[in-house]
Amino acid sequence: MQGFRAERGGRILVGGVDMFKLPMDVAFDVVVQRDARDLGIIGSVTGRAGQLDTKYVRGLLPSPVSTNATIVLRSSDAVARKTVDVFEIWKGELVYDNVPVDIKP
Numbered sequence: 001m002q003g004f005r006a007e008r009g010g011r012i013l014v015g016g017v018d019m020f021k022l023p024m025d026v027a028f029d030v031v032v033q034r035d036a037r038d039l040g041i042i043g044s045v046t047g048r049a050g051q052l053d054t055k056y057v058r059g060l061l062p063s064p065v066s067t068n069a070t071i072v073l074r075s076s077d078a079v080a081r082k083t084v085d086v087f088e089i090w091k092g093e094l095v096y097d098n099v100p101v102d103i104k105p
Contacts, residue, residue, distance in 0.1 A: 001016070001017065010065050013042050014058040015042075016054040016056050016057075017030060017054065021052065024090050025048055025089050027044070027047075027077070027086055028074060028094075029041045030071065032065060032069055032070070036070075038072075039061050042058065042059025045073075045079075046083055067101055069101050070095065071096045072093055072095050073093065075089055
């Protein structure tokens with residue numbers, strides 16, 4: 001995770017998801033949580049095995065985030081089906097607690 005910032009009173013969240021030397025193809029919804037409850041999906045990312053890249057997401061949330069957020073990368077068959085080259089994905093969730101968020105006015 002890198003460079004997450006919140007805009008418009010903390011309701012729009014923007015940030016990067018690092019993809020470095022993936023062991024297999026992935027397809028994720030990027031979910032923001034507060035108190036272990038989903039606030040919303042701010043985007044989707046895909047990556048191919050061996051890829052080195054950062055994918056950026058931006059999404060509107062129903063309520064503002066604070067200076068730290070929990071970001072969950074949740075595997076998604078629906079996201080994979082939207083690609084032309086990802087046929088099998090890793091299944092599961094990656095949870096990143098206390099991701100720093102820079103709040104912009």
